[in-house]
Amino acid sequence: MAAKKEPAFTEITVRPPNLSEMWHATANWFAVHSLQIVIAVGIGIAIYLGLAALRGFGKRFRGKPGSTLAVSNVVGRAIARTTHFFMALVAARLVVSYANPPLMVMKTVGFLFTIAAVFQAAIWAREIILGLVERKTVGEDAHGETLANAMGLIRVLVTFGLFAIAAVVVLDNLGVNVTGLVAGLGIGGIAIGLAAQGIFSDLFAALSIIFDKPFRRGEVITYDQTTARVERIGLKSTRLRAMTGEKKVISNANLLQKEITSLQTLEQRRVTFSLGIIYQTPDEKADAIPALLEEIVTAEGMNFVNAGLVRFGASSLDYELNFDVPYPDQHDYFQSRHRIGLAIWKRFKAEGIEFAYPTQTSFTAAPDGRTIMPYPDPLHIDHEGTARLT
Incomplete structure (x- = not known):
């Protein structure tokens, strides 16, 4: 039998970077491409100044604190948050290839540009999101401290979320396996959400009250x-x-x-009164009651709607009055109802209209159906006209 061959291993030796070689390569690059480097630096400075001018232009359109924000103000505020580090790396990334730098310089500039671009995108996204949120709430001084606390909490959550995503993107570009990190963050977020679901439920309800x-x-x-x-x-x-x-x-x-x-934003609030008068009320007075109620309501400065007989009660003729109290946030609704009720009471008493109260009258019938007194007459008048007690 042939002898089994052992697998061959290739020995790889990792050498640390030679600083001396790096210095000589860089010095040689400066010596050979000095003109291209000077031109690239000049173009880079021009690009940086152009971006700085655009940043200043954004500051002019970001709006004043407390004023109503338009979409242009939100975009302007995001542009105004452009960092100098990002502008410098953009300029370097655009001109570095013109100067034919060493591979190490190209990789360094590319790596720094990736970091700057990712975190700058997170800053822009944060400003746009917060600007749109503030656009919905600016001028809402009625919430005061609650709105300030809510905005602070929203800023923390948005900043944490966006910069966490930015950090994951940067690590992924560095070749780090971020699958486990993302899974861990997801599981941790679910666990925190389940543990504090009551708190988060009330928190998001508060945000809903503020924004909606x-x-x-x-x-x-x-x-x-x-x-x-x-x-x-x-x-x-x-x-x-x-x-x-x-x-x-x-x-x-x-x-x-x-x-x-x-009940605060009502232009008017409806009041309903139910009135019961006795059945013995004369016809002309019963017929005049709706007009009488309209006169009372109008005299008190309220808006008359309608009034009339609505039902025949067990012991009363039932009327109903409807009127509106205008601008109940400025008028006292309860006092308005009190004044109208008292005015109706006084007017009905002056007109001789009696309010009904629950009563029952019993009648006794004879065998032939005639109504008779339920008890014998205690007084008997004799033929001489003298009243005698029987």
Whole structure:
């Protein structure tokens, strides 16, 4: 049998870079291509100055703090955040090949340009995202501290996410296997999300309230059976003051799951009164009640809608009055309703119109169907006209 051959191994020796050789190669490059180098440097400086001018042009269009941002302001703010390191590397990358540099210089410039470009793209993306977010919230001073805290949190999250992606891209360009790193970041993010899903739910609900604006601080809203004024919108919960004086605290996520009625932006608010008068009311007075109610409502400065007989109750003729309180955020809704009710009471009393209250009258019938008194008459009148007790 033939002897089994052992696999051959090739010995590779890795030598550290020879600084002396690098210095001589660089000096030789300067000596041979000095004219090309001078021209490349001049062109590079011109490119850098052009980019700097463009950066200054962006500063002019980034808008003033607190003003309404247009899309051009957002783009201008992103351009204004261009770094000097990136502009210098762009200029070097564009002109380096003209000077025929050594391979080591070409690789160094290419590597630094990749790093600068990736992180500069992250900075531009961050400014554009934050600018678009601020464009939705600028001028919303009603949220005050909540908006400032939310913007700070959004800035941290956006910055962390974009620069993490930039770091992964740079490592991938360096030849590092980032598959495990990306998987680890993904698993870690899922674990954190599951552990703090309640907190994140309320946080994103707070951001939804700030950006979507279903209500604002100071507005009166109604949810479930509660009517309250919004005092503060926090990142975790919203604090309200009920009309009865109690302080209400409810999580943002729970609040947004409810049907919310805002009473603050109403141009008018409808009030309904139900009135019952006795059946013995004269016909002409019963017929004049709608006009009488309209006169009362108009005299109080409210908007009359309609009034009339709606049903025959068990012990009353039931009328209904509808009127609107204009601009309820400026007028006291409860006081307006009080004044109208008191005016109706006084006017009906002056007109002799009686309000009904639950009553029952019993009638006794004889065997032949005639209505008789339910008890014997205690007084008997004799033939002489004298009343005698029987």
